[in-house]
Amino acid sequence: MKLIRSGGRGTLAAATITTVIALTACAQAADEPQAADEPQAAAAITIAMLPKATNITYFDPWVVGAERAAEELGAEVIESGPAEVDAAQQATFVDTLTTQGVDGIIISAIDPDSIVPAITRANEAGLTIVSSDSNVTSGNAVFVNQASNEGVAEGLLEIISRQIGGSGQVAIISGAPTAAQQNIWVDLMTEQLAANYPDIELLEVVYGNSTAETTTEVAQALLQKYPDIKGIVVPDAVSLPVTGQVVSDAGRVGEIAVTGLSLPSLTRSYVEDGSITEFALWDVEALGYLSYYVTHAIITGVISGEPGETFTAGDLGEYTITEDRQVVLGPVLVFNKDNVANYTF
Amino acid sequence: MLRMLASKWEVLLLVAILIVIVSGVGTPGFLTAPNLATALAAAMPIAIMTLGMTLVIIAGDIDLSVASILALSACVFGWALTTGMPLIPAMLLMLLVGAICGAFNAVLVVLLGLPSLVVTLGTMTLFRGLGFALLADRPVSTFPAEFLAFANGRVEGFLISWPFLLFLVLSVLFALLLQRGRVGRQIYAIGGNSLAADFSGVPTRRVRFSLFVVSGLMAAIAGLVLVSFLSSARAELARGLELDVIAIVLLGGVSIFGGVGRITGVALGLTLYILLTNWLSLQNVTADDQQIVIGGLLIAAVIISNVLRAVGGRSDSRGAGLVGLRLSYRSEPTPPEAVSTASAPKKERQ
Numbered sequence: 001m002k003l004i005r006s007g008g009r010g011t012l013a014a015a016t017i018t019t020v021i022a023l024t025a026c027a028q029a030a031d032e033p034q035a036a037d038e039p040q041a042a043a044a045i046t047i048a049m050l051p052k053a054t055n056i057t058y059f060d061p062w063v064v065g066a067e068r069a070a071e072e073l074g075a076e077v078i079e080s081g082p083a084e085v086d087a088a089q090q091a092t093f094v095d096t097l098t099t100q101g102v103d104g105i106i107i108s109a110i111d112p113d114s115i116v117p118a119i120t121r122a123n124e125a126g127l128t129i130v131s132s133d134s135n136v137t138s139g140n141a142v143f144v145n146q147a148s149n150e151g152v153a154e155g156l157l158e159i160i161s162r163q164i165g166g167s168g169q170v171a172i173i174s175g176a177p178t179a180a181q182q183n184i185w186v187d188l189m190t191e192q193l194a195a196n197y198p199d200i201e202l203l204e205v206v207y208g209n210s211t212a213e214t215t216t217e218v219a220q221a222l223l224q225k226y227p228d229i230k231g232i233v234v235p236d237a238v239s240l241p242v243t244g245q246v247v248s249d250a251g252r253v254g255e256i257a258v259t260g261l262s263l264p265s266l267t268r269s270y271v272e273d274g275s276i277t278e279f280a281l282w283d284v285e286a287l288g289y290l291s292y293y294v295t296h297a298i299i300t301g302v303i304s305g306e307p308g309e310t311f312t313a314g315d316l317g318e319y320t321i322t323e324d325r326q327v328v329l330g331p332v333l334v335f336n337k338d339n340v341a342n343y344t345f
Numbered sequence: 346m347l348r349m350l351a352s353k354w355e356v357l358l359l360v361a362i363l364i365v366i367v368s369g370v371g372t373p374g375f376l377t378a379p380n381l382a383t384a385l386a387a388a389m390p391i392a393i394m395t396l397g398m399t400l401v402i403i404a405g406d407i408d409l410s411v412a413s414i415l416a417l418s419a420c421v422f423g424w425a426l427t428t429g430m431p432l433i434p435a436m437l438l439m440l441l442v443g444a445i446c447g448a449f450n451a452v453l454v455v456l457l458g459l460p461s462l463v464v465t466l467g468t469m470t471l472f473r474g475l476g477f478a479l480l481a482d483r484p485v486s487t488f489p490a491e492f493l494a495f496a497n498g499r500v501e502g503f504l505i506s507w508p509f510l511l512f513l514v515l516s517v518l519f520a521l522l523l524q525r526g527r528v529g530r531q532i533y534a535i536g537g538n539s540l541a542a543d544f545s546g547v548p549t550r551r552v553r554f555s556l557f558v559v560s561g562l563m564a565a566i567a568g569l570v571l572v573s574f575l576s577s578a579r580a581e582l583a584r585g586l587e588l589d590v591i592a593i594v595l596l597g598g599v600s601i602f603g604g605v606g607r608i609t610g611v612a613l614g615l616t617l618y619i620l621l622t623n624w625l626s627l628q629n630v631t632a633d634d635q636q637i638v639i640g641g642l643l644i645a646a647v648i649i650s651n652v653l654r655a656v657g658g659r660s661d662s663r664g665a666g667l668v669g670l671r672l673s674y675r676s677e678p679t680p681p682e683a684v685s686t687a688s689a690p691k692k693e694r695q
Binding site for chain 1: 373374377380383387390486493497571574576577579582583623626631632633635636
């Protein structure tokens, strides 16, 4: 027993010493290839796509669009991002991409504020940051807006008003309470409802946090709380089909109109079974494509991101940077039974 | 022998860390000071919470509410600043909130004798709910520049951040407390066999109560770091982080049944976690796939540590078995006052 013990201690000491030596060797070895690698990085432009979370279907076509643009431009794309909608994790990914030495990051921010310190570090390291889909407070060169905010709000209200016959109680289910872009739409819808739709009463704005679980809870709560509710507007890609499901499960298809923003691929079956008649969205693939083009143009010095500058975004044509440093993709698309099957994203 | 078992585990962790480092030699940017400094800075909220959690778990309890305490104290801090409270009093208020939350857990667990798993599962939701009630959807995102510099700046002349320095100081204090002091021996005794500890004169209730308060306080300090790092105080902060904290503590060799573990092991577990996730990210491994790796690592850790203990138990403690090992574990020779009635194998004290 004694022998084994002392043998154990010896092995232990040996292991520790080996480890220390190896660690030191590693630290030295690490410096050399590093320096040799640097000039190579300048060769091909690499832009990272950083969605709110990699497992949100909405962002798949966004990345596909960027890949198509990169191919046309002879540049590279990497997709990165947190597994869950977590602002701290997203900030860490900005830091990781900065370390990797990419030339630019296209980000859809979970939280416009808490990403700013990481973006500042990225800017200091010479990266170009473009926000796309959901804006950041500062540090971005431009924001690529999917549609004018007024256009989205008006489009959704026009659909819901038509479906409920212009009067009755409605509610809104948005994404996370901090999602900047969704908050803008919700505020605009609230204002426009008060101003232009006197017979429609907005009951409440609730938040599904862009998850199926929370959306199911809040949607069920709405149905129980307001027996006379006639419509639900859901400006969130995850929450819209889930809300359709809740209304369908409650056996109230036809009584409660559901519309909002989502992907045709997620919502198709609900449109086909009638629980959702019409919904809207922009072309997400074109959004990723446009975002890539504008970021590439800034990195290569074609434009600097100043208001009034124009650039050509491949087959989408020419775009101008607006006064508030935005590039607006275009009007929203409306999907219904007749056209929903034509879109693959 | 038992001391060696723990050391063996720590050597294994060291080897794992080494493997990650060697694998990372070819990864551009990985072994550079700016990258490691940033990765460390980002991990400090988790790191600080592991300290309190280590003590709580060694004493045989668990605290699932740490991330929610972080969020609630951050909300109170943000709210206090918006009411015009100066920075330092607001920070102190935040720490006080953390300690009060911990004390609330302690009252339910220690004084009312409810299971900590259930109590902190409840307060996990409760505390975060209070945070939402306080700030609703109005996150606070303007802070004094000197506060933001705390987590985002670097210690003058060094690459390390202030929170990392704070963590180093705290972890040395915690290691001394746990591995060198009388309180540490009492914590091990309580986690090993709370009843036996009670009979041998350990102030079981007082120690357990204090540990929940310490855990709450650490969560509030972690909150201070995270709010400064993200420049944002909101109720969603650190959602789900308690599981990362517990995973790291267990990876560090702390037994979920209590009585076993060391701060040094947890520090190594933490290092492994930080390096591995950072390296995987730099390799463009998606966050989803990283979760698979971390989950697999944790399962492997539990299996290997159990095998190690079983082997150790057979070769050295002569039939005392796993329970005996757990009871007798400590890094110091057994003090007579701590566990004299615990059924520690006699051989250990020779």
